[in-house]
Amino acid sequence: MSTSASLIDIGANLTHESFRNDLPTVIRQARAVGVLKMVVTGASFEGSQAATELAEHYPDTLTATAGVHPHHAKEWNDEQARQLQHTAQHPAVVAAGECGLDYFRNFSTPSEQAVAFEAQLEMAVELALPVFLHQRDAIDPFLLILDRYLDRLPRAVAHCFTDNRYALDALLERDLHIGITGWICDERRGHHLRDLVGLIPSNRLMIETDAPYLLPRDLTPKPKSRRNEPKYLPHIARVVAECVDKPAEQLAVETSATARAFFNLSPS
Secondary structure: OOOOOOEEEEEEOOOOHHHOOOHHHHHHHHHHOOEEEEEEOOOOHHHHHHHHHHHHHOOOOEEEEEOOOHHHHHHOOHHHHHHHHHHHOOOOEEEEEEEEEEOOOOOOOHHHHHHHHHHHHHHHHHHOOOEEEEEEOOHHHHHHHHOOOHHHOOOEEEOOOOOOHHHHHHHHHOOOEEEEOHHHHOOOOOHHHHHHHHHOOHHHEEEOOOEOOOOOOOOOOOOOOOOOOHHHHHHHHHHHHHHOOOOHHHHHHHHHHHHHHHHOOOOO
């Protein structure tokens, strides 16, 4: 894919320690292949603050989300909630989250997750922010909570969608956007996504790396490091384009336009 078709990575964990020593290079290499904007995921109280600081440092390339991943929901308290609310009002913050439910690992209890999830949805409503959502093995309780807020939220995206047709239909019925990662490149776990991605309307489909996680398994040659990076987003875009039977450049244009509208991003 040529750099004339710019891409937007809607979810990259660039505050992860694996990027500590070479982040300028990571960003430069991403931009060199056409990934001109990246949304840095805030997944904890400290991580959300760090994400906004990164976005301040790279204002033309990075924006941030502010939220608490369900894995960290057990850390939720009033003082931290006030801190997150303050962070979420930073001009670089374009969405609330990553928030939601994760019953796959249950690092926090379901009740702890529900409390943190609802509080962040309330925050998003109050601040008129879109929400960046996480859901794994919890679709029905996730929808029960989300449904109470949807009519007051500006927009919502199911980040890193890896679920089944039932979940996808339920999310699309609620007008959610869908984020697709390199999971679709995994012949072991992600093959079903190749059939499902075509069901997502073009104005609700976005792409992301979830770096440093979910390195596409079909990269050739395989990188020595197992670290995923935004520079691999064009590869994910090509795979998605093949699945939906579109030219890669068209897929890039459409997903980038959708991301700009969703996050209210300035033109590249």
